[in-house]
Amino acid sequence: MSTASLQRADIVSAWDREDNASAYLRFCSEFGYYPTASAALVAAARLVRGECIGDLGCGTGVTSRAIVDRLGESAAVVAVDPAAAMLRLAQAAPWPVGVRFSLGDLMTLRQLAPVGGVDCIVCASAAWLVPSRSALLAEVVQALRPGGRLALSIPSEFVGDSAHLLEESAQQFLRALAQLRSELALTPAAPSAESPDTFAIESWRADLAAAGLCRLELVTHPYRMSHAEWAAHLLLPAVLDGLLPHASPAAKAQFARRLREQIDPTLQTSRPWTLLVAWKG
Secondary structure, three states, X not given: OOOOOOOOHXXXXXXXXXXXXXXXXXXXXXOOHHHHHHHHHHHHOOOOOOOEEEEEOOOOOHHHHHHHHHHHHHOEEEEEEOOHHHHHHHXXXXXXXXXXXXXXXXXXXXXXXXXXXXXXXXXXXOHHHOOOHHHHHHHHHHHEEEEXXXXXXXXXXXXXXXXXXXXXXXXXXXXXXXXXXXXXOOOOOOOOOOOHHHHOHHHHHHHHHHHOEEEEEEEEEOOEEEHHHHHHHHOOHHHHHHHOOOOOHHHHHHHHHHHHHHOOOOOEEEOOEEEEEEEEO
16 A cells, blocks of 8 residues: 555545445535635646646545536546545546546556656645655655646645634634533544644645645635535534544434534635645656
């Protein structure tokens, strides 16, 4: 197994469930959090017709769809994901002949890429989950053609920009969340052992440069999320497992019901994404 792969068992197993895949597909059809970020990322990556694009961690195909929307029926996409349940839903949809889905990781993408590498690797809302960022980036460089680029979307709070969470509307949601955990005696996930600096944008910049991805462009994709959408996102099975790793199924079901009851679904909160595009030197 590749050290930089998305196939880390404790991550993939949470997403590789039929109930989670179906819930994720439904969430993306009802809300714009992931689809609009994927469309913004594809635009930031400056894809052009005739290029071969790698979609790393393609999930149910949200970003692959954004690529096709931009490049048209002639799009050439090599899409890989290690979660078979997610991938099956992507494969079930109609796609142009040049879009190929495969179970696997970056190594799989490299094997399926044209001689010389792909022109761009797009990785939407997944790159911060890998166990070794340096190993991931080293493999990305191997998979890209000379002058190729990597495009990532990351929730802004995961790169050290969390000012939006201080807004009163966000604080109201977070207070309700904390109160509910306390009332139900639910233990939250343990804090990450990573240094806070690991998630700072300057850390990303340094690691990208060390891997040979020297030119970096940053874009913020603004997004306003209703509290109903925020709750729906937290209640995706894989997300809820990460939020309340020690809770029983019954406790999680009670948490989901109470959360929906306690929030004001009409309130809105900023939940921006940071988009990074880096070119291979």
